[in-house]
Amino acid sequence: MKGGDDRVLTSVKGNALRHPAVIAAGAAALGALLVTNALAFMRGMEAPWLLGVVILTDMLVIGVGIFVAAREVVTAEHETEVSRGRLQAILDSAMDAIITVDDSQKVVLFNRAAEQVFRMKKDEAMGTQLERFLPQRFRGAHRGHIEQFGSTGVTSRRMGDVTTLWALRADGSEFPIEASISQAAEGAKRYFTVILRDITLRKGYEDQLKESQQELRELSARVQEAREEEKTRIARELHDELGQLLTALKMDLSSLKENLPGEALRAKADEMDRLLDQTVGATRRISADLRPLMLDDLGLVEAAGWLVEDFGRRSGIASRLQLSGGEALEGLAKSVSTAVYRAIQESLTNIARHAGAKSAWVTLAVQEQWILVEVEDDGRGIAPEDLAKSRSLGLKGMRERISYLGGSLDIARAPRGGTRLRVRLPLRLEQEAAA
Numbered sequence: 413m414k415g416g417d418d419r420v421l422t423s424v425k426g427n428a429l430r431h432p433a434v435i436a437a438g439a440a441a442l443g444a445l446l447v448t449n450a451l452a453f454m455r456g457m458e459a460p461w462l463l464g465v466v467i468l469t470d471m472l473v474i475g476v477g478i479f480v481a482a483r484e485v486v487t488a489e490h491e492t493e494v495s496r497g498r499l500q501a502i503l504d505s506a507m508d509a510i511i512t513v514d515d516s517q518k519v520v521l522f523n524r525a526a527e528q529v530f531r532m533k534k535d536e537a538m539g540t541q542l543e544r545f546l547p548q549r550f551r552g553a554h555r556g557h558i559e560q561f562g563s564t565g566v567t568s569r570r571m572g573d574v575t576t577l578w579a580l581r582a583d584g585s586e587f588p589i590e591a592s593i594s595q596a597a598e599g600a601k602r603y604f605t606v607i608l609r610d611i612t613l614r615k616g617y618e619d620q621l622k623e624s625q626q627e628l629r630e631l632s633a634r635v636q637e638a639r640e641e642e643k644t645r646i647a648r649e650l651h652d653e654l655g656q657l658l659t660a661l662k663m664d665l666s667s668l669k670e671n672l673p674g675e676a677l678r679a680k681a682d683e684m685d686r687l688l689d690q691t692v693g694a695t696r697r698i699s700a701d702l703r704p705l706m707l708d709d710l711g712l713v714e715a716a717g718w719l720v721e722d723f724g725r726r727s728g729i730a731s732r733l734q735l736s737g738g739e740a741l742e743g744l745a746k747s748v749s750t751a752v753y754r755a756i757q758e759s760l761t762n763i764a765r766h767a768g769a770k771s772a773w774v775t776l777a778v779q780e781q782w783i784l785v786e787v788e789d790d791g792r793g794i795a796p797e798d799l800a801k802s803r804s805l806g807l808k809g810m811r812e813r814i815s816y817l818g819g820s821l822d823i824a825r826a827p828r829g830g831t832r833l834r835v836r837l838p839l840r841l842e843q844e845a846a847a
């Protein structure tokens with residue numbers, strides 16, 4: 413290929429001939445020649461020398477005309493050649509592989525990146541079918557897709573929005589790609605251009621990231637499960653062991669009281685009795701806070717009822733539980749009932765700590781195969797930045813636990829002000845459904 417300066421000069425020369433001043437001068441000269449010709453033919457007999465001069469001038473002008481026209485054609489061809497070269501240079505410097513095919517899906521353009529990506533020389537690719545760059549299993553469908561795209565009249569679009577696209581190298585190996593397609597008509601012919609890039613590396617990173625997220629989620633679920641088990645064990649011991657010991661102590665004290673001599677000692681025993689009652693109450697409360705044994709013994713509906721009522725009593729916030737489809741909530745997997753219970757518990761704790769609310773509404777319902785939980789308050793409402801607080805783990809933990817079980821969590825400002833938290837959980841876990 414020639415140097416760049418040469419190309420610029422050629423195009424300047426070519427353009428100079430088409431300059432309006434040059435065209436005007438040419439037209440004027442041609443006009444003058446016509447007039448001279450007419451004069452010469454009218455007076456031809458009187459002055460044969462004039463006729464001779466005019467004929468000579470005519471021949472000269474025709475000669476120059478042919479020369480200029482021929483040069484124009486050569487220049488135009490050269491310019492086409494140059495701009496084709498320039499286009500090829502641009503295409504070859506592109507980072508993405510570019511392949512153009514004609515109506516019959518034969519390759520008519522194959523840039524350098526395409527050579528690298530497909531590990532195939534341009535000469536080898538030209539004229540072959542586009543299909544050869546696709547794994548066998550996609551070929552039939554692909555041809556249809558391109559034809560369908562051709563009939564839409566849309567000029568360009570991304571390919572494979574929903575799934576990963578795969579391509580085939582000359583050596584037979586497959587790789588994931590990201591691609592777009594465009595179409596352009598040139599006269600009666602239509603061309604399709606596919607621009608694509610190899611995303612093997614990126615897809616690898618994405619897969620790794622997904623995998624490690626999944627691992628973290630599983631780890632977090634295991635940790636929560638272990639904590640839950642630990643809490644259950646302590647709650648049981650507090651309730652059963654300590655509870656029984658305290659009850660025994662209380663019975664002993666009452667028999668002792670009957671046999672005590674003197675007012676002062678009996679008053680002391682009454683005081684001890686009150687203290688014992690308080691201790692029994694505190695033990696029950698601590699045990700229930702750790703893990704309501706009711707949840708395991710009586711089920712979610714009972715436990716949720718107790719939770720909302722106990723919260724109302726303790727916080728002074730008017731709290732109501734609305735239940736529907738309660739029967740379906742029996743026999744839930746332990747992880748599901750625990751997740752629902754903990755979600756309600758965390759939401760109520762948040763209402764008491766952050767909302768400044770007067771009322772709280774809890775709804776627990778079953779709709780088709782989903783458990784729906786809503787906790788709403790009439791407090792100050794939650795701001796988007798509250799959810800991003802790095803030290804706040806309550807809602808994050810809830811989200812993690814719920815999405816691990818295949819559900820979703822949505823927290824937003826409630827229509828009547830305040831905050832509304834919505835949980836959706838599958839009634840049956842995947843493992844159970846499969847079993």
Ligand SMILES: Nc1ncnc2c1ncn2[C@@H]1O[C@H](COP(=O)(O)OP(=O)(O)O)[C@@H](O)[C@H]1O
Pocket residue numbers: 762763765766767789791792793794795798799801803804805806807808831
């Ligand atoms: N019902 C609510 N009303 C108003 N703000 C809330 C409510 N629930 C949560 N928030 C806000 O969201 C933040 C994050 O809550 P959470 O993840 O439970 O963490 P923590 O309760 O430990 O702060 C809270 O700090 C609070 O600012």
Ligand SMILES: [Mg+2]
Pocket residue numbers: 758761762806807
């Ligand atoms: Mg919290």
